[in-house]
Amino acid sequence: MKIVSPSFKEITENRLYQKIEMCGRVCYKSEDKITEDSAYQFVKKICLNNHGSVLEHYNFCFRLEEPYYHILKEIDVPFFHLSYESEPLVSFNVRAFLTQYQKDVFPSELKTFAYFLEKNYPLLFDKKRGEEEFKIELITDFSLLSASEREMHQYVTISLITDRGVTHELVRHRLASYSQESTRYCNYSKDKFNNEISVIKPITLPDEGLPIWTKAMENAEKSYFELLNVTTPQVARSVLPNSLKTEIVVTASIQEWKLIFELRCSERAHPDIRFIMNQVREYFLKKGYINEII
């Protein structure tokens, strides 16, 4: 059994297939299988297996012509985010678009986006539904938008190492997308995991609690390995503790991140989620994603 520390990093990969592969492989802890050309096959498999939530980690934001904005406003596509503050803008993720694209009757109002996406990501689309009806412009430099436009349309992807108790709280934030290390697919008795479980010590564990906690972790590991002799990881996982180390990738708009910080950096929040979220919030401040800590 190994004790590890909580940590986080931003995933800044901005190539579509590669980012989706990077986020999706966290579920299987198969990052070692990433090669120069593995991304496309991985994304195809994700689509075939109906593991569509992984596609939510890649977002687009477009500047629109005014008539197009009004047409989109009228049809109100699920998971498309529209705003018209200084200029008409829309953002959506790959999954939101594919859900519409794969319908038997494709909403013709979306053919301009289909044209752009089919042209730039031909491997993802098996039909020709696009047509360049309106001019759209992909936004890559969010610093040119106002603070409130950035909050709504700029998405940030953070990969966190924390424990299962913390991630259980984190995934309650519904306006975000998640991919998490799976205790169904990962077998911690394998060499890849050094034949041991990894755990995270509660930040407020008193010194006198340490031997009790350590013994409980060792017992859990022992029972898990014994169960693996007679059953599968997805059954054996039932004895793994809340302190089990896990990795989770979270993609959310800055607006949703701010709400997460408000709730999880508060003194009422659990100390372990507060500890890691305070660090993520500091990082957002340093990167200019947020301007102040409220």
Ligand SMILES: Cc1cc2nc3c(=O)[nH]c(=O)nc-3n(C[C@H](O)[C@H](O)[C@H](O)COP(=O)(O)OP(=O)(O)OC[C@H]3O[C@@H](n4cnc5c(N)ncnc54)[C@H](O)[C@@H]3O)c2cc1C
């Ligand atoms: C200190 C603390 C203690 C907690 N204790 C418990 C507990 O004991 N038990 C428990 O079950 N949970 C508990 N929670 C979790 C809490 O109830 C929320 O599930 C979690 O904080 C997510 O917050 P949210 O729903 O406001 O935000 P999100 O899910 O991030 O949603 C963002 C916003 O979108 C809107 N929204 C999203 N979905 C809907 C919807 N379906 N309908 C209407 N509006 C929606 C709301 O305005 C919401 O504020 C606790 C959370 C905290 C911070």
